[in-house]
Amino acid sequence: MELLNDLTSAFSSAMWGLPLLIILIGGGLYLLIRSKFASFQLLGHAIQVLRGKYDDPNDPGQISHFQALTTALSSTIGMGNVAGVAVAISIGGPGAVFWMWISAVVGMSTKFFTSTLAIMFRGRDSAGELQGGPMYFIIEGLGKSWKPLAVMFSFCCMIGALPVFNVNQLTQAINDILLVPNGVEVGFTSNFIIGLVLVGITSIVILGGLGRISKTASKMVPSMVLLYFVSVLIILAINIDVVPKYLSMIFTDAFAADYFPKDETFLGGVIGALILHGIKRGAFSNEAGLGTAPLAHGAAKTDEPIREGLVAMLGPAIDTLVVCTLTALAILVTGVWETTSDNGVSLTASAFGAAMPGYGKYLLLICIAVFSISSLFSYSYYGTKCMSFLIGADKKHYYNYIYIVSIILGATTSLSAMINLIDGVFALMAIPTMLSTIILAPKVVKELSAYKQRLKENKA
Template identity: 40%
Template structure:
C-alpha cells in the first residue's frame, strides 16, 4: 500500500525523492515481469543457438517467401505503381489511400530504430550485422505481404463505423472458420493485449523519453515536463482525428523526414565516395566472421535479425492494422504495397545510416562504445557542427510520427477487446492514458520498462506468424489468381 501511495504522490508532486521512488517501483514491477517472461521468449532452439522468437521470425520470412513464390520479387514493380495511385479507385471501401496506408505504417517503423538501432547493431556485431539486416528484411517483405493481405481479407466495421482489421481480427476469424474457435479467441486476445502494452512502452514511453534525452544532449537545460506536455499536445491534436488525420499527417511527414535523413547521409557518403567499395567489402566479409559458425557468426547474425525485426516490424503484424484501412477491393494489392515497407525502411534508410557510420568510423570511437543515437550524431557531426542539431530535429519528427501511428495500433486493439462493452468510451479511455504516458516519458528513467516493451513487441509475432502459416493457403491461392490477372493486363488502370 505504501508503494502505491508513493506512486500517486510522485505523479502529482514536484518532490524529487517521490519521483525517484516512483521510478524504482516501476522498474521493479516490470523487472519482475521481464524476469518471468523473457526466458521463454528467448529460449535457445537446440542445435541452432538462436533465440526462439528470432528463430520463428526468420523461419516465417523464409516460409512465406517460398510459399508465395517469391512474391517480393515478382510483384515489386507493381507495388510501386500501386503506391503511385495507378490503380486507386476512389469508390473502393476504406478510410485512406494506398500511399497513406504505407506512410502510416512507415511512420511507426522509420525512426529511432533506423538511427540508433543500426548504430547499436554495428557497435555490437560489427559491419557484418548490416548484411544480415538486409537478408532478414528481404524475407520480411513476404511476411508483411502476408499479414497485410490477410488484414484486407478479414477487415470489419467497428462500433463507430470505421474499418477494423489486423492480426487480432484475421487470426480470430480465419481460425474460427477452420474449427478452432477457442484457439482463435486466445490468439486474438493475446495479440491485442500485447499490442496495447507495446504501444504504451515502445510506441510511446520510449519515444518520448529518448526525444527528451536527445534534446538534453544538445540543450542541457531542457525541462522534461515542457518536452512531455508539448509532445503530448501535438500528438493529441492528431489522435482526435483518427486514422484519416494520421494518414494526412504521415503522408507529408514521412517523405519529408526520410528525404532529409537520406540526403544528409548521402552528403557524407559522396564526400568519401572512394571508401564506399571498401565499406561494402567489410559488410560482406564480416557477415561470415572468421570466428565462424558458433562464435562471431551467430553473434553478428542475431544482431542483424534483432535490428531488422525492430526496424521494419515484419512479422509483428502491427503494420497490418494500418493497411487494413486502405481503400481497395483487392486484398492482395494492399499486401503488395505493404511489402515495400522493409525496402524503404531497411534497405534504403538503414543502409544509409550504416554507410555513414562505417565511413566516419563513429562506431570505433572509445567514448561511444555501447551507445546508439550518439554514434549517428557523431557521424553527422563530420559535416559540420550544425548537423547534429539538424539530426535532432529529424529525430524529434521521427519519434513524433511513431507516437501517433502506434496510438492507432493501440486504439484498434482496444476497440477489438472492449468496443462491444465500453463502446465509444473504450477509445476515449485509451487516448487519455496514451497522452498521459507521453507526458511521463521524459520524466522517467525507464530501464526495465523498455525491456518489457521489447518483449511485448516480439510477443506479437508469436500468434501472428503461427496463425498465418496455418492459414497461408488462402493467400497463396488469391496471390496466384491476382498475378495471372496482372500479367494478362485485365486490371483496370485509373491514372
C-alpha cells in the first residue's frame, strides 16, 4: 500500500505542473476574454433557459436543459465539495479557498465553451445515436486526423470516472459518524459490506441508462443542495461573530500562505504552491476544463449550442462559489481545521458536530450520502460513453461491470492513493479537452454573435 501511495503521488505531482496550470487557467482566461465576458453578460438569460423558457420537445437530444445540468452537477456536487474543500483547507489553510474561487470564475467560461462545442459538433456512435462530448467535438470539429487526442480523452476519462474517491470518502463518513460512535468495529469487513450495499443501490440506477440517471439526479440534487445550504447557514448563524474574520482571512491568506507547508514550493515560493493547490482542488470540485460536463450537456434536447453552454456555465457558480464556500466557512468558523488532525470528509463532519452536537454529523451524513450516490450514477454514464466511443456502443455495458467492482476497491483502500490517482488522470483529461477547445474557440465566438443577433430580432 505504501508503494501504491508513492507511485500515485509521483504520478499526480508530475501531471499537475506549470504546463497544466497554464492550459487550465491561462486557457480559461483566454476564453473569457475572447467571449467578451459572455458568461457574466448573459447570466440572467442562462437562468431563463434553465427554467425551461426556450425548451422544445422536438429538438434533437435525449434530456432537458435542467436534467443535463443536474446530471452534470450530480457528479461535481459531491465529495469534491465536502471532502475536497476539507483537504484544501487542512493542507493549504483559508487562502486555498480564494484560489478555488478563481478557478471557478475562469471555469464558468471554460464550461461555456466546452459545452457549446458538445452541441455544435455532436457525432453519432456506432449504434447511430446522437452523442456529444470532447471526443466527438475533437473529431467532428477538428477532423479525423485528431482522433488520437479523442482516444486519449476517452481512455483517461474511463479511469477518471471510476468512483473510488467518492466511495472512499462515503465509507469514511459512515465509519466516523455512524459505526464507531455506536461501538461497531470498523475494518476491511465493515468497509466491504458498505461497498456491497453501494453496489446494490448503484446497479439499480446505472443499469437503467441515461434516462433513469438524469431523472434520479434531477430529483435528488436540488433537495440535497437546499438541505446542505440550510445546515451550513445554521452553523454560520451560531458562529456569526467570527464569520467576518474568516471571510477576510480567505483573501489575506491567499497572498500570504501562512498556513501552507513551508517546505513545499512552486514557481519559487510557497504562495505559488498554494495557488496550484487551490486550483487543483477547484478543478477537482467543478471539473471545468476536464471534459466531463460536456458529456452530460451533449445529450441535452436543443438545437441552440449557445443555450446549452450558458446552462453549463452555471455549474461552477453553483458548485464552487456557493457549495464549496459554504463548506469552507463551516470548517473555518468552527475552528476544527486548527484543533483536529482530521482530513477529508472527517474534518467537515467535525465542523458539523462542533456546531450542532448530537445531530449535526447525522445531517451531514444524509447530505453526503446523497451527494456521493448521485455522483456514482453520473460518472458511470461518462465512463460508458467513453467506452462506447472506443470499442463500440454494443459493448459499452461492460464498463458498468468494471465500475461496480471499483466501488468495492474504493471502499477498502486508502484516501491518499485514491486522490492522487484521480488527480493525475483528471490532469491528462484536461490536455485534449482544453487544446481542442482553444483551437475551436473562434467557431464558438462566431456562433455566440449569431445567437445574440437572433435574440435581438426575436425581441424586436
